[in-house]
Amino acid sequence: MSTPDSSNELWYTFRQGDERAFQTIYRLYAHDLLNYGRKVTNDVALIEDSIHDLFIELWQSRANLSDTDSIKFYLVRSLRNKITRTRSRDPFFQASDVDALTFDVDDIGIENKLIEDEELRHVYEQLRKSYERLTPRQQEALNLRFYQHFSNEEIARIMGVNYQSACRFIYSALKTLREAIRIFSLYLAWISMEQYLH
Amino acid sequence: MNYCQLNAEDLAADDYFKEWVCSPTPETNAFWKSFLSDYPERYYQVEEARQLVAGLEQIEKRPTETVRVDALWNRIEDSLDTYRIIPAERWLTRSIVWKIAASLLLFLGVSWVGQTAFKQTELSLQPFIQPANDWVETLNEASQVMHIQLVDGSRVTLQKGGHLRYKSQFSGTKREVYLTGDAFFEVTKNPNKPFVVYANGLVTKVLGTSFRINAPTGAPTVTVDVKSGRVSVYPNQSGQAQDPESKGLVLTPNQQAVFHRDEAKLDKSLIENPDVLLSEKEAERFVFDDASAASVFRALEKTYGITVIFDEEVMQDCTITMSLDRESLFQKLDVICRVLDAEYKLIDAQIVIYSKGCSGSRNKPIHPSQ
Structure with a gap:
């Protein structure tokens, strides 16, 4: 869901050396980059360092950059490469770091205010519990798909897997989550029937 | 795409379906409404898929970390600044000034040593301390x-x-x-x-x-x-x-x-496009339901730090029902004035509203979002 027209122009102005365009690009995508970074590593300092380096390099090499259809795609993919490269250089990095990705329940956002409907809130709560049991790669793919709104093709390129694998991550995750919702919906139906009978 | 055969996860994985849930338009609304009236038995699949897509968007959302975004930007700017000062200026402001300061200091040090050695306390050092x-x-x-x-x-x-x-x-x-x-x-x-x-x-x-x-x-x-x-x-x-x-x-x-x-x-x-002066937290939402004109103007004053002049008595029956979250100040004023059949002028950085008042039934609520 990128808007290629305006973003093309912004990218062009930035490459001409316009600092306002540069800052606009940062402001537009910093939140998404910080958000996505958490899918790749739990190390917040590493995420911020990588975003810092990414933007410094971006500014310094602006004259040599090529056209891009989607600035966001370019930034997200560069950030992921940067984080994984730094990590692979780090001798203390253990592969288990990825598996240990968990959520701080208070930290993440089901924003209760937004969900006024009590029943819907239960469904989301259930959804979140099942979500946390998904693999890190499934979670990453879902983030790219349903929060960052990338296409499956772009997700495959960002994650460095082939198209079929990207689709499989998403589809298998959706299937697991849907089952969780369905069980819960049945339970809700049963509860209301109980009330009805008594 | 033959949507009538898809189950919930197929629908949730579909681009067009996701677009409808995340940012519906009148067209997509109409499409899925007519789909459901043609295939009412698919209601549960559509509903489950909708919950999945909307729920996932919620789950992935994190509290907005504006402070961190700002701090990180300052860090980026600082790093860039060190590359940016043009050499001539750097040479002038850094090099020369520091060289002079350093030689002054050396001179002061030497003369202080000399002074204490010869106990010539009458010599005033003041003139030398003036920086370049x-x-x-x-x-x-x-x-x-x-x-x-x-x-x-x-x-x-x-x-x-x-x-x-x-x-x-x-x-x-x-x-x-x-x-x-x-x-x-x-x-x-x-x-x-x-x-x-x-x-x-x-x-x-x-x-x-x-x-x-x-x-x-x-x-x-x-x-x-x-x-x-x-x-x-x-x-x-x-x-x-x-x-x-x-x-x-x-x-x-x-x-x-x-x-x-x-x-x-x-x-x-x-200025041409006034900024919202309140922080994200303080900013009021411009969603009004049967609100008095006075309260709308007060919200504008607070948000943009401007003064709105209007006749409260004449406009006491004017009410506004609309949402204007995304519009700029002048767009908001245009819409408000159109609804109230009023006019505004910008005089001396103040907004002056010209209105003949409202007779209750004349102003119809409008919903730009629909």
């Missing part, structure tokens, strides 16, 4: 903007072709700089030493704030746009008995002064 204080001139000939950090910590963003003259040390009671061209100033607060910019006959005086001055060489006007704080502007007329500042204007955020050089006349207005 020369005018520094910076002309931005580069194709990009230039960032200049002044000795008091204030920052100036000088646009292409801009020319700034300032002292390497701010001595005396004022911090004075001279500008031609276009520059944005972020001035460090110091109530004891006002910061004064002289630009093509216009004086801009502040204590600590951020603002932009556009004073192209030879142009008939100078404009000052205020972003934060309070700024006093006045024509540069020396040799008059009266304090020139009393002939000037005081500007608050979102206001603009235009100085016409030939007439030495100052006009006050609003």
